[in-house]
Amino acid sequence: MGATENKVNVDGAGLALGTSGFTPIQMAAAYSTIANKGVYQEPLSFTKVLDAEGNVILDADEVRDTHRVFQESTAWMLVDMMTDAVKTGTGTKAKITDMTVAGKTGTNSDYASVYFAGMTPYYVSTLWVGHDYPINKLKKGSSGGNEAAPLWQAYMAKIHEGLEDKAIIDADPTSLGLVKRTICPVSGLLATDACKGDEDHKPVTEWFLVEKAPTAYCDMHVTLSICSAENAIATEFCPPDSVSDVSYVLIRPDNPLYNFDDEYLLKALPNAVRTELTTDEFIASMKTCTVHADGSLSIFELKTKSQDLIQQVTDYLNTANGVPQDMSDTLKDDISALQVALSGYQYSEIEPLFEKLTNDFSALQNAMAQQTQDGNGG
Numbered sequence: 001m002g003a004t005e006n007k008v009n010v011d012g013a014g015l016a017l018g019t020s021g022f023t024p025i026q027m028a029a030a031y032s033t034i035a036n037k038g039v040y041q042e043p044l045s046f047t048k049v050l051d052a053e054g055n056v057i058l059d060a061d062e063v064r065d066t067h068r069v070f071q072e073s074t075a076w077m078l079v080d081m082m083t084d085a086v087k088t089g090t091g092t093k094a095k096i097t098d099m100t101v102a103g104k105t106g107t108n109s110d111y112a113s114v115y116f117a118g119m120t121p122y123y124v125s126t127l128w129v130g131h132d133y134p135i136n137k138l139k140k141g142s143s144g145g146n147e148a149a150p151l152w153q154a155y156m157a158k159i160h161e162g163l164e165d166k167a168i169i170d171a172d173p174t175s176l177g178l179v180k181r182t183i184c185p186v187s188g189l190l191a192t193d194a195c196k197g198d199e200d201h202k203p204v205t206e207w208f209l210v211e212k213a214p215t216a217y218c219d220m221h222v223t224l225s226i227c228s229a230e231n232a233i234a235t236e237f238c239p240p241d242s243v244s245d246v247s248y249v250l251i252r253p254d255n256p257l258y259n260f261d262d263e264y265l266l267k268a269l270p271n272a273v274r275t276e277l278t279t280d281e282f283i284a285s286m287k288t289c290t291v292h293a294d295g296s297l298s299i300f301e302l303k304t305k306s307q308d309l310i311q312q313v314t315d316y317l318n319t320a321n322g323v324p325q326d327m328s329d330t331l332k333d334d335i336s337a338l339q340v341a342l343s344g345y346q347y348s349e350i351e352p353l354f355e356k357l358t359n360d361f362s363a364l365q366n367a368m369a370q371q372t373q374d375g376n377g378g
């Protein structure tokens with residue numbers, strides 16, 4: 001693209017825009033190669049040389065170096081990406097009303113210079129801001145998006161006045177062998193519903209060459225409904241306000257992330273889980289919520305019923321006359337055992353104690369009814 005190797009700054013950040021030794025004209029030639037569907041055209045400062053009679057002695061178009069650098073499909077994808085960068089990315093300040101703009105910002109890490117390279121359906125232009133000697137810095141925090149893009153926009157908007165908007169590369173991407181795929185940014189594979197549950201790494205839709213497009217689905221994301229009572233898979237009995245979708249990212253040993261320090265891994269992927277299990281095995285290995293599981297009563301209903309029963313039995317024992325001592329003791333023991341269980345949320349612990357108190361209480365009521373009958377009879 002006209003970028004000869006000795007122009008590339010190899011001592012620092014290398015090729016990144018804004019830090020390399022490219023001149024703006026070389027940069028413009030490179031970007032026009034993209035806009036020109038992948039065909040490089042040598043930048044020229046003249047179009048024709050004519051003699052005194054007006055005969056063409058030199059036609060720039062015939063002598064300039066022109067050759068294909070990359071496929072039209074590649075150029076199309078680059079334009080698509082750079083259009084997004086101006087629409088919603090770092091280059092938004094280069095937007096021109098009613099005109100398609102694609103571009104890329106360049107920001108030097110130590111504010112030595114900033115860059116904006118942009119294109120429209122009509123022109124490519126690059127703009128570099130900096131000092132002759134990089135020892136002189138721009139103001140701290142300068143960026144290609146904030147300093148170079150607005151300047152670029154100011155003169156480009158003027159020369160596009162009255163021009164009709166059109167595509168930068170007017171081609172149907174499908175006919176270029178491209179396909180659109182929604183992929184998971186973590187695995188790089190086709191996104192699943194589970195990937196959509198990861199708020200921090202939402203699936204992205206991108207264009208791919210047909211032969212390079214991913215065909216397998218992401219096997220790293222698992223999204224499960226988790227009940228907070230036990231941090232376990234929610235059941236239909238779990239109350240909605242304790243249930244939320246949690247997205248796990250399964251990191252297998254063959255993934256480079258597997259060997260990352262937790263500090264780095266968990267910063268990028270807070271729900272990362274190192275595992276050798278398949279997705280199905282992982283789900284099967286998860287505990288199901290036992291707090292709210294099992295039976296027709298939810299734990300909260302069971303607890304309420306238990307409290308009511310304790311109150312009812314206590315009232316009865318306080319008011320009834322002639323309760324046999326052994327039965328009274330049994331019921332009091334039942335109540336204290338149930339109260340201990342009620343301090344937790346284990347359905348399986350509360351339920352049998354609730355049943356025992358229910359049974360012992362009805363046994364007492366039966367005995368008392370019998371006693372009354374006997375008394376009346378005697």
Ligand SMILES: [Zn+2]
Pocket residue numbers: 184185186187191192194195218219220221
């Ligand atoms: Zn995924």
Ligand SMILES: [Zn+2]
Pocket residue numbers: 227228229230234235237238239242289290291292293
């Ligand atoms: Zn639950």
